[in-house]
Amino acid sequence: MNALFRRRALLKQLGAAAFLATPVFRSVLAEAQSTAPLRLIMIHFPSGVSMTSLGADYDIAGSTWSFDHVLGSLADVKSDIVIFENVSNPVSELVATFNELEGHGAGMRTMWTSSTNQSETNWGDTTSIDQIVAQAYGSRTRIPNLNLGVLTARNLTKEGQRAVFNNGTWIQPVGDPAALFTRLFPNSTAPAAPTSAAPDPAAAAEAAYLRARGKSRIDQLTAEITSIKGIAGTEEQAKLDLHLTGLRELETSLPNSGGMGQVFQGTTCAAPNVGNPSPRDDLPGTAAAMNELLYQAINCDITRIATMQFMSTGDDTILYPWVGVNSGHHGMEHGWRESDQAKADYDAVQTWLMSQIAVFIKRLKNTPEGNGSMLDNSLVLVNSEMWGEHTASPVIAFIAGKAGGLIRSGRNLDARGAAHSNLLLSIMNTMGLPNTNVGDPKFCSGPLNLA
């Protein structure tokens, strides 16, 4: 640990949080109505990247990245990106000892949580930062947060998909585009901008009826879960709270639910026609559909906080024939140093994955908002659970977006070995939370300075 971080740790122990590298707290609650909202989207891609494919300049601290190779699809938006160097993940290394997928599963369980309070089948109070941010600000949108995944629901590698937790309850990513569409657009239409046109009385009466009917049902369901909470053990409370979250969301999807889900800009929100691709048989189509749904969920201000996982990791039975790769993804990560073909396959798959992430980032970039773009008001964390050397450290991660000006982008940031807990903490601080720790405090010494 370098001197700077030792000092930070000491200051933290002394309770001198005010002296830490100053995170800028943006008061989301105090946002003026005319200000664009701040969004947090965390995206996972599996099995890292081979170091030599990240760009020729990787090792040169402070240099500009070339954005070729695997990152080529992001070259257009490189001025919006901060790439992190020398971030470690000691938490994953600690957790790896009880994972059937060892490093991969441990990476998944820790990359957004930094929690060591977990065992093979129990997750203690493990909570991912999207959940923490959503607890603070999620109520500002109809859906507090979304947890999505493309082909993550796997019996084969169950640990390869577990990344999002709320107080020890694992939250399964939504992978079915049709189900997600229904949840985002319960009436098959996009939320409308406020209008001054006189409502149709008959339609208004029907909406009022449906709302009252729905409310009867949801109130009863809520009362029952609340009653169950009273007799259930402490271990079940988080699970039942998750159920209650779902019921609250159902209520907001009823007609005339108030101002929730209104379009901020009012111009581009649209319920997309994404069809119903099968994740098993049409992975590219599913990825495209999920990307578009995630984008519209943000664009339509249905949610401001989301996670997206591309494929379960540690999985050797997901193939990528559309980029000419008919072998298991996981094996490539192990084998790329040993064979040119494996290296080429590995890079081809990771390049495709990155291009899918780039689609989403560029969607935000190309959406005007205020004087800039929607990306300017977003924080998009992109990371893998593991490095291309099949090790937990260094963490491959970058942030796209300026978070409303709180992030100075277009650079690489040398974390000098700091644990990724610090990166997660700086994200929470940027999102406006005053927290001073994420996960296991042994590994969190203070936020990175993103400004």
Place this chain on the structure above:
Amino acid sequence: MRPISRYFASFCFCSWGLQLGCSAEVGQGTKQASPNNGMGAPGSSPTAPGTDPSGSPTGSSTTGGPGSVTPPPVTAILGPTALRRLTDLEYRNTVKALLSLPALPTEPLQPDAWSNGFNNFGTALAVPPTQASQYADLAAKYAQSFAAPACTPPMVDADCAAGFITGFGKQAFRRPLTPAEQQQYQTVYSDERARKDHASGVRLVVETMLQSGNLLYRFELGDAAQGPRRTLSNYEVAGELSYMLSASTPDASLLAAADAGQLQTPAQIEQAARRLLALPGARDALRLFVESFAGVGRVDEVMKDPVVYPSFTAELRMAMHEETGRFINAIVSDGDGTFTSLMTAPYSIVNSSLSKFYGISDPGPGFSKASLNPLERAGLLTQASVLAAHSKAGESFPIARGKFVRVGLLCQTLPAPPANVPPSPVPNPNLTTRERFSAHSADPACSGCHALIDPIGFGLENYDGIGQFRTTENGKPVDASGLLTSTRDIDGAFKGGVELATKLASSAESKACLALQAYRWAFGRREVDGEGAVTEAMAQSLAAGGLDVRELAVAITKSDNFLFRSFR
């Protein structure tokens, strides 16, 4: 000519020996330490589902009277229970039964999360928002077409509704509603009736109950007034029995038995269990258990290299799963039901595609029983689905197969692999899979654990990555000699899958493993420390019952753990 796998694939298990001393011993059974991940009910609970307002269990009393049963001594280890959400199939079966639908609802739900090889573990199943939304949509759709019973004078609507709520509610919640719940649903009904009409009020009751937490979760809490050691109510036992043995909600007969307080002694429970086992629902329930035991579900997910395995079409993949399901039904529900048959039967249930796969004569349309070459195939372990599920995309995978046998079929535990593994060995198109893996495992850093795993997997090298029988690979003869070590009773050399299956079928350790896996499946959790005696008793019951899986199921329902729970 088949292309050679272009490079060596993943090898995460390498170097266990280096870090964890794999050669020292292989653990057996229990490794989860959680003492109670269940329902430690607080003392000041509101009216609990399953109890009436006075606090006594609904249904008959569990103390006193001729049907009473003595709780086990306080020293006995009773497992905890978690709140178990119904699985996908259990929910669909329940809706079908409650509404008397002609077929299962097919509307999408989030796929069940798997844990420890099963999809019914309480800790893994929750109701996240998308699932809540899907339950709501499904419930709305089927409630909309629900024909509310006509209400004819002199009955008034409110009384008709009250009767409906009492009757339907009891079926939906698998117990009588509490007076408070009855009143709440009466309000749901009357509000809707005021907005619209009687039928709509009834339909809203149905719609709400179909997505109620009281339907979606299994409690099995007992009566909190009994303290930390509780007897389950008759209704809780009914639900436990029906979801275990029919993957569905209790039928009228089972609810009647609960009403009469006839589910509170092991003898009564056994009688009910035997009745359920004779019904069609038991086919699905037991098939799912054995499929999970054999890891068959994975075949739905695996993708194979179409260049290496052009015959592995979606049709063949689904046929493989179907084959195993039918095979299990043929033995467990329609045959002698024995572990021996599951592991060694020289036949299977195949269709035209599978007959080509197995190299036997085409049975014509549909699936039918067919003899397989007894030198190549014996039981589950050598079925296409199991082998394809435990292979790589373009090759067999001795490590995964060896680990499956050791962990899945012998219930041994292996140390967790290390965090960081060395790179895989260099591929070589001139070597067989065995030769390549042997070279790699010879590395001292890897050999500790791999000596336990690989020699078992090597014995299955006659089956390629989709389970097809082969005698050569890359132009070289396949060496399918294998070695079992560190087992209770089947150590020694063997040659090929048939001999391995036969050895496993004879092994007390493997039989005990089946019993342990059934125990986990029945209770939706891993065993806890101290439960070893209970699971060993299950193994003895399996043996006493002639290795019949159905007798094993009955033995589980008669165990103390079925009727009692301990809470912190």
